[in-house]
Amino acid sequence: MRDLSHIRTVIVKVGSSSLTNDQGIIDEEKMLKIVSQLAYIKRKGMDVILVSSGAQAAGMGVLGIKKKPAAMAKKQALAAVGQAKLMEHYEDLFRIFHLRCAQILVNHGDFDDRKRLTNLENAVDALLKYGVIPIINENDTLAVEEIKVGDNDTLASLMVPVVNGDILILMSDIDGLYDDNPHENPEAKRIPYVGDVSEVEGYAKESSSQVGTGGMITKISAAKVVNAYGCDMAIIHAGQENSLRRFMDGEELGTLFDGHRERDLSARKHWIMYRSNPKGKIIVDAGAFRAIQNRHTSLLPKGIIGVEGDFMISSVVDIANNKGELCGRGIANYSSDEIKLIKGLRTDEIESVLHYKDYDEVVHANNMVVIS
Numbered sequence: 001m002r003d004l005s006h007i008r009t010v011i012v013k014v015g016s017s018s019l020t021n022d023q024g025i026i027d028e029e030k031m032l033k034i035v036s037q038l039a040y041i042k043r044k045g046m047d048v049i050l051v052s053s054g055a056q057a058a059g060m061g062v063l064g065i066k067k068k069p070a071a072m073a074k075k076q077a078l079a080a081v082g083q084a085k086l087m088e089h090y091e092d093l094f095r096i097f098h099l100r101c102a103q104i105l106v107n108h109g110d111f112d113d114r115k116r117l118t119n120l121e122n123a124v125d126a127l128l129k130y131g132v133i134p135i136i137n138e139n140d141t142l143a144v145e146e147i148k149v150g151d152n153d154t155l156a157s158l159m160v161p162v163v164n165g166d167i168l169i170l171m172s173d174i175d176g177l178y179d180d181n182p183h184e185n186p187e188a189k190r191i192p193y194v195g196d197v198s199e200v201e202g203y204a205k206e207s208s209s210q211v212g213t214g215g216m217i218t219k220i221s222a223a224k225v226v227n228a229y230g231c232d233m234a235i236i237h238a239g240q241e242n243s244l245r246r247f248m249d250g251e252e253l254g255t256l257f258d259g260h261r262e263r264d265l266s267a268r269k270h271w272i273m274y275r276s277n278p279k280g281k282i283i284v285d286a287g288a289f290r291a292i293q294n295r296h297t298s299l300l301p302k303g304i305i306g307v308e309g310d311f312m313i314s315s316v317v318d319i320a321n322n323k324g325e326l327c328g329r330g331i332a333n334y335s336s337d338e339i340k341l342i343k344g345l346r347t348d349e350i351e352s353v354l355h356y357k358d359y360d361e362v363v364h365a366n367n368m369v370v371i372s
Contacts, residue, residue: 280309
């Protein structure tokens with residue numbers, strides 16, 4: 001039996017394939033089984049956050065469409081129609097268990113912008129204090145590539161720091177991580193426990209689902225984000241009888257990615273690395289590259305040889321050499337135009353060029369994540 005006694009806040013992600021029938025239409029019986037298990041967790045005194053796919057599938061059912069369209073505008077229309085229907089299903093089903101739920105639609109910008117992120121954190125916290133189950137989904141109606149999270153495995157992982165989650169459970173159409181593709185290799189073995197995500201990255205395979213967007217690759221990436229925050233993650237099969245309930249009772253189902261309850265990154269550095277989109281790139285010489293990677297030093301103007309992109313002060317930027325290899329990501333103390341003027345200079349020359357100097361460092365080590 002697994003010891004999950006430390007868990008107080010649970011994030012559950014349910015994929016489209018776990019909510020739909022063979023035609024890709026919402027299956028209320030499947031939804032009821034999931035909702036009943038969420039109610040069970042809630043009654044054990046835990047906070048529950050649900051990240052749910054299924055808006056486009058619900059829209060297909062409302063409009064009588066048998067096959068998901070390829071055109072983006074039509075997908076967005078399906079999401080607009082289906083999101084309301086999906087929430088109607090959830091409200092009706094949670095009401096059976098005398099529970100209330102609420103809808104929150106997000107895009108990557110809600111995690112990227114610190115003020116919007118704070119608003120999201122406050123809103124979810126208030127819902128949990130009211131005893132309401134937040135249901136999170138990407139705002140697919142308005143999503144374009146520049147602001148999309150992309151898939152709900154990633155979205156669920158980004159929610160972990162928002163709610164200070166203890167475990168993220170991905171309910172999928174596979175019962176865990178295997179050492180090979182179990183659909184092609186009958187000798188493939190399920191891996192019940194992962195202590196270090198980097199050791200199993202080679203096992204990640206693309207999705208075989210016709211209705212979802214995330215495969216094992218996105219799940220491994222999600223585990224990296226979650227474990228770096230000191231949070232556990234699990235993959236379980238949504239179709240197995242009471243799999244969520246049994247998992248939370250300690251049964252060794254699926255695959256558990258151990259977060260060890262120790263953060264590799266502070267909340268600030270976790271935001272820099274995983275929840276923000278870099279707005280540009282600073283190119284550094286070989287000496288600065290080695291110093292950042294080997295000694296985690298701050299980046300001074302002297303080591304900079306170029307700048308890519310247009311960005312403002314306090315933007316998150318990548319730091320790389322002229323081959324494009326990354327050594328870090330951090331918050332810039334100067335804008336791209338200012339860095340172009342002071343690159344290659346000593347720190348005591350900054351003020352004579354910019355006519356002000358708030359910082360010696362272009363990126364301070366405290367606001368930088370080193371990338372090996």
